[in-house]
Amino acid sequence: MSDCVFCKIIAGQIPSEKVYEDEEFIVIKDIRPVAPTHLLAIYKKHIPTINDLELEDSQKMWRLFEVIKTVAKQQNIESYRIVQNNGKDSGQEVPHIHFHIIAGRRLGALG
Ligand code: 5GP
Numbered sequence: 001m002s003d004c005v006f007c008k009i010i011a012g013q014i015p016s017e018k019v020y021e022d023e024e025f026i027v028i029k030d031i032r033p034v035a036p037t038h039l040l041a042i043y044k045k046h047i048p049t050i051n052d053l054e055l056e057d058s059q060k061m062w063r064l065f066e067v068i069k070t071v072a073k074q075q076n077i078e079s080y081r082i083v084q085n086n087g088k089d090s091g092q093e094v095p096h097i098h099f100h101i102i103a104g105r106r107l108g109a110l111g
């Protein structure tokens, strides 16, 4: 997707602070962190929301948990929150599937 900020980051057209990369995922530091550690695990294929996932991709994405474990160990965070937004009302700003990894402070209730 030519106008997608995350596709541009994946393609190296926009700079980012990368902490992990493999065939399916890239993990970068969020540009506007809400906590001392705020990372984005981005699925490399341009798929806007969970609702748009095909079986093949949702199967590939199960490896996300391995990616998160690896990154959590690397970043030395034991306690963290995963957030994933779908659609406007959820607060999704970038319509390209990604998972926030938030840590480093005591987090409040969801809502
Ligand atoms: P969403 O609201 O879609 O779940 O989250 C999008 C996240 O992407 C936001 O937390 C925002 O700060 C982050 N973001 C938006 N543009 C950029 C960018 O160009 N670089 C990086 N590293 N993060 C970005």
Ligand code: ZN
Pocket (backbone or CB within 6 Å): 001, 004, 005, 006, 007, 008, 045, 046, 047, 095, 096
């Ligand atoms: Zn994209």
